[in-house]
Amino acid sequence: MLSQKTRYAIRAMQHLADMHGKGPVQMVEIATVQRIPVTFLATILSELSRAGLVHSQRGKDGGYRLALSPIDISYGDLIRVMRGSLALVPCASRFAHEPCKNCLDEQDCRLRALMLEVRDRTAAVLDGVRLSDPIDPVPLVSGDSS
């Protein structure tokens, strides 16, 4: 599951993408609209800034803006920058790899092989969606053709 930090980072970046081209956005605005604790948001914006995804501007009219166009930032990029895990089991995670109790040999485990495939397909979906893409907050339910 995505960590709370990664989820906040994505919501902050979606907000900055909505405001792209309209000047810097104050941190308190992002915190208020996206319901992110300000101190946590400061840490997240600083990580996004170090990763080259966000520019910060000091001063009275300062704030934050995307360093790249929203079309050049995928959800996969964001999750990787925040070191979020897409794996359903820890042994299939790149960044948080650990075996479960009584682990089989990883090379022989069919469950792990399946979970690696799920992880890679999830990453492919997230790499194909960009911050500029519209996302319907009410997704189609499987089998719903409307």
Ligand code: SF4
């Ligand atoms: S038993 Fe399989 S799924 Fe569990 S940690 Fe070991 S390799 Fe991974």
